Amino acid sequence: MRQTLASVSIAAAVLAGATAGKAADYTIDPTHSHILFTIDHLGFAKMVGLFSDFSGNISFDANNVPASKVNVTIKTDSLQTQFAPRDKDLKGADWFNVTEFPEMTFVGTEFVKKDDHTGTLTGKLTLHGVTKPVTLNVVVNKVGQNPLDKIDSAGFSARGTFKRSDFGMKTYLGAIGDDVDLVIEIEAKKKS
C-alpha cells in the first residue's frame, strides 16, 4: 500500500511537473493524504482498512518524466480497521507481522503518461519481506498554490490492485480475498 501510495505520488508529481514545466521535489502531506485498502470478506462485503502513519518524497523532472523518483514508507503498526480485535490479529505474525516487518516501502520505477491528467506508475512494493512490482492508475487532480498556506502543492488519486499471496500473505485465502484493492488520495507539498 505504501508502494502504491508512493506510485501515486510519483505519478502525480510527474504530471504536475509536466504541467508546471519545471523539476520539483514534493513531500507527502500526511494530514491531507490517505492510504486505504479493501479486501473481500467471504463474498459478502469488502472490509476497509487504512494506514495512518506514512511518509514519502516525490522528485520529478517535467522534461524527463521517466527519470522521476518516488519513495514511500508506511508504518505497518498504524493499521486500522475500526475493530480492535481484528486490528490486533492483522498486526500479528499471521498477517502484517509488524514486529518483524515494521515498514512497507514503495519505490516508483516506471512512469507512463497517458494524457495531461492521467497515467500509470509502476514500482517495487516491499511487503512482508517480499518485493514485487505493482502498477497504479493515477489521476492528477490539481497542481498549484494552496490558497491557505501559499505552498505549491499537487493532489492526485490512485487506484490499483495486487495479490496478497504474491507477498506470502496467504492466511485464510478463499475465505478472505486474495486481491487487495488500493484507494489512495495524496496531497503533496513542494519542498522549499
Next chain:
Amino acid sequence: MLENPIALAALICFMLGLALSSVVRIFRCSTVASTVLPIIFLASYVVTYQQVPAFPPVGSTNKIFYIALAATVAGLVVDLLPRTAIYRRLLAVITPLLIVGWIGYPRFAKPDIELIATASGLWLGGIVLLWRLDTIATAAPEHNGGSIVGTAMLMALLLAFAPVALLGGSSTSLMLCLAAVVGLAAAALWEIFVPRGAFGASAVLGVGCGLLAMIDTVTLITREVDLVALALLLLIPYAGQVSARLLLPQNRVRGRGRQILVGIFAATPLLLVMAVLLLRHRESIS
C-alpha cells in the same frame, strides 16, 4: 460446513491421520509409526497457511514449519539410535532455547528486562513441556505413560493453546491447532485399536517443537498473548499422571483403558485455561 476453512482443514487432517496411521501399521515398526504425528502437524500447517514456506524462511510463521520439520528429523535420528536417554534430555533442554532464539531474533536487537524475562520463561516452559512429553513417551502404560497418553497430551496442549492464540491475535494458530488436534485424534483412534507404540522422539520433538514455535511466535512476535493462561498450559503435562495416581488404583484399571483415562485426565487443565480466558477477556469474547 466445508465452506468453513477451519472445518475443511480439520477434515483434511482427520482423513490424512486415518490414512497414514493405517499405512504405517503395515510395517509393525514404532519408529515409522511415530512419524505420523509430526507429519499430521506439518500437514496442518500446510492446509492452514496454504503453502510450504520458501527456504530459508522469512518471518516467524514460516519458521514454524521448518522448526517442526527439523525437530522431526532429529527425533527420527534419535529413535534410530541404540541408547537415547542422554540425547533426548539434551534435546529437551537445547531445542526450546534454539526456538526462542530464532523466533525472537528480531526483538533481541533491543533487549529489555521484559523481553529477557519472557524469553527465559518460554525457554524453561519449553524444557518442562518436552521433558515431560519424553517421560511419557518412555514410560510404560502401567506407569501412566505410552503412546495413547502422549498423543492425548499433545492434543490437550494444542487444544488449550488454540483459544490463547485466538485472544493473542492469531486466529491462524487457532486453525492450525484445531486441524492438528483432529488429525492427531484420528491417529489416536488407530493407536487404541491397533497399538504400534507410535509416540517416539520424532513425535515428541516434531509436534512439541512445532507447538513451541507457535507459542513463541504469538508471545514474542504478535506480543498480545495472555501469559497467565499460557503458563497454565504447563499443568497439562502433569495433570494426567497426578490424577491417575490419585484416582486410578494400579491393580484395578489397566491396559488401554487406563491410558485412555490418563489421557482424559491430561486434558482437565483445559477447563481452567478456558475459565481464566473467560474471566480475563470477557469484553473480547462477548
